[in-house]
Structures are given as structure tokens and as C-alpha cells.
């Protein structure tokens with residue numbers, strides 16, 4: 264019997280264990296369906312992607328996660344420059360994005376597999392935030408007055 268046909272006592276399909284192109288596809292479909300229902304995040308995505316752009320966006324995200332999780336090299340792109348161009352993107356949205364991602368991953372995968380996705384997403388989100396919102400030459404929070412070992 265395939266994993267998809269086994270059912271839990273609750274009547275829900277069994278949680279998935281494996282990271283495959285198929286399970287990544289399911290995660291992407293469920294995650295962006297949840298994003299499109301989310302009152303805070305949906306407007307940002309809908310404005311950038313538009314109704315007609317969703318199939319392409321989902322296909323890009325399948326290739327991205329395939330590269331991240333399976334090392335397939337199927338994604339070639341520059342998420343930093345893409346996110347710099349996303350109107351209305353704000354730092355606090357990343358924590359919210361991650362919470363939605365974590366909840367969808369936990370609804371599909373056994374905890375060990377969900378944790379692998381969430382750990383990757385967390386690291387990428389942190390690095391995206393740092394680079395997208397980094398303003399070279401911006402005035403630092405406070406002048407550094409302590410003496411350090413560097414010239």
C-alpha cells in the first residue's frame with residue numbers, strides 16, 4: 264500500500280517521511296495555498312505575482328526546494344535580488360512566513376522530516392533578511408568606540 268493510501272486513526276493520510284520531488288511538490292502546493300489565504304502575506308504575494316503568475320512561481324519554488332533539499336541543482340536564480348524588488352516586503356513578515364511554513368510542514372511530514380525543511384527555511388530566511396534589508400553605507404546603530412584588535 265502506498266504512503267498516500269495509509270490513513271491515520273484521525274482519518275487523515277499518513278505523514279510522509281521521504282524528501283522527494285513528489286513530497287516537495289505537495290509541500291509547495293499546500294504552503295502557497297496557505298499563503299494565499301493569509302491576510303498579512305497574501306497581498307504582498309498577489310501584488311508581485313498576479314493570478315497568471317502562480318503556476319510559474321510554484322514551479323520555480325519546486326526547483327528551489329529540490330536544489331536545497333536534494334542538491335539537484337534544478338534552481339538557478341537570485342532570491343536576494345528578487346526579494347529586493349518585492350513591494351511591501353517587511354522584516355517582521357519573515358517570522359510569520361516561517362510560522363506558516365512550519366505548520367504546513369508539520370501537517371504533511373513526520374517530525375524529523377518537517378524539522379529538516381524548517382531548519383533550512385529558517386537559515387535561508389535569516390540570510391535573506393540580512394541581505395535584503397542590508398543598506399551598504401548605512402549609519403550604524405551607534406559608533407563603535409571600544410578598541411579592537413583590527414587596524
Ligand code: HEM
Nearest residue numbers: 307308311323327340341342345349356357360384387388
Ligand atoms: C516574508 C517572507 C517572504 C515574502 C513576502 C516573499 C515573497 C516572495 C515573492 C512575492 C516572490 C515572487 C517575486 C516575483 O516573482 O516577482 C518570491 C520569490 C521567491 N521566494 Fe520569497 N518571500 C518570502 C520569504 C522567502 C523565504 C524565507 C524563502 C526561502 C526559504 C523564499 C524563497 C523564494 C524564492 C526561491 C523565490 C523565487 C526567486 C526567483 O524568481 O528566482 N522566500 N518571494
